[in-house]
Amino acid sequence: MGKKVIFFEVEGGTDKGPDGYRPDTMPMVDALQQRGQEAEVIFFNVTKTQQIFDYVKEHGIAYVSRINPGNLQHEEAYFAMLRELCQAGVMGMPHPDAMISYGSKDALSKLTTTNLVPDDTFAYYTVDVFKAQFPISLALTERVLKQNRGSTGEGIWRVHVVEPLAEGMTTVPLDAKIKCTEAKDNHVEYWQLGDFMTFCEQYITGPNGMLIDMRFLPRITEGEIRLLMLRHHPVHVVHKKPADTADAFSATLFSGAHYRYDAPEDWAALVQNFLAQLPQITSLLGNYDLPLIWTADFMLDTNEAGEDCYILGEINCSCVGFTSELSFAHRVAEEILASIHENTPIAALNK
CATH class of the missing domain: 3.40.50.2300 (Response regulator)
Structure with missing residues (x-):
């Protein structure tokens, strides 16, 4: 047998x-x-x-x-x-360490040498590094902070400064007022930066604690694009359109997003570029065999030539369902x- x-x-x-x-x-x-x-x-x-x-x-x-x-x-x-x-x-x-490496949010910070992730994407494993770097990141552009734990958008915050900084300032003062929108349900909270960073310490401390800091991509309102993969074969693309409200940027069903299923051929540029990057992704994430069933989530951006490009937002390979x-x-x-x-x-x- x-x-x-x-x-x-x-x-x-x-x-x-x-x-x-x-x-x-x-x-x-x-x-x-x-x-x-x-x-x-x-x-x-x-x-x-x-x-x-x-x-x-x-x-x-x-x-x-x-x-x-x-x-x-x-x-x-x-x-x-x-x-x-x-x-x-x-x-x-998959191998358990592939589950951890691919599924952890800091996969993004490990892939900044590919064309899938902006190079101003940071992983914070300590509170000190977070408090030193985040005010500088926020001074450059609107940001998204993602906790490593949680799901369905919990602990994922869109953050921007309410009042423009004075010319020449390269860091946001701790008493600056910021607007924070959580992806879980798109609700808005207003904080002083220093207090918000203290609140975010909970995401860094404890087992598997960590925050990812990446630039906010305004075209997320056009939808998130999820590529379903069967090892190295693209299966289909799910286009997730956020709810049509002023502060909506979350593409979870819970937040009111609408889903559409497309063939990989309908997203040829995204799929072909991603497949071309797979050897580098595999190498950077530990050289494990590709997961059996996994997904890669992308957001639309515009490159320097004014063309559409796709930014990787997350990989999931722990237990992707197809019910x-x-x-x-x-x-x-x-x-x-x-x-x-x-x-x-x-x-x-x-x-």
Whole structure:
């Protein structure tokens, strides 16, 4: 009997169907089994970590992680187990450190040498560096601060100075009044800069704390462009148009954005440029195999020649869902099989 593809889930959470599984998990299991590849689902439980590891090491040829980070209480133990499985020869889809490297907001600051991210994009890992650099960044242009934790726009702030700075000033005074709009629901708050930076310390301190500081792109009001990838294959493009209100810049459904699904061919310039950058992206983010199912979010900008260009805003590869199009499971199954055959000696496939 050939080895199995193991799908990892956790019990509970709002992403489960009536059968207790994510709605897009069993379609992938079924699609693999239809192609003669053994597959099953295992629910990760931290109290059974060693038992799960031993089973997958013996019976698994690859794993596919389908756990939403918001449902995972013991992330470090889970990732440690996945690392050990990869070291033992089980193929990681994706490797846990690829999940961290691609999914962390500071991926943007690591990609400033590509043409996807402006070079005035900064990552703040300490409060001191944040307080030293951010007033300088804000003096140059309107900014967006993004916390590493959180989701659906929480802790993502559009920040600009209410009154223009005096000519020649290169840093914003701490008592300057600033307008802050949170992406979660586009609500507006007014602060003094110093007080706001003190408020933002919560995003830097604690586990995985960090802030990304990048320039605000006014054309975000034209929509965010999400590219869905299956390893190195573009699948479709989702155009997310923010709500048509004065301060709206968030493209989350929660904030009232409208979604449209397009073919990759409809966004040829974006897709071709992104694919051309993939080798450099892979190198800069740790040289891991590309994730199985992942997304890259872009915003429109205008380059020095007055042409459209696309700025990367975020990568997600932890647990990208496709519950609205379950037939996609067959393409995923084909990609899993292709990846296994590319990375596994023929003799090992039949063990």
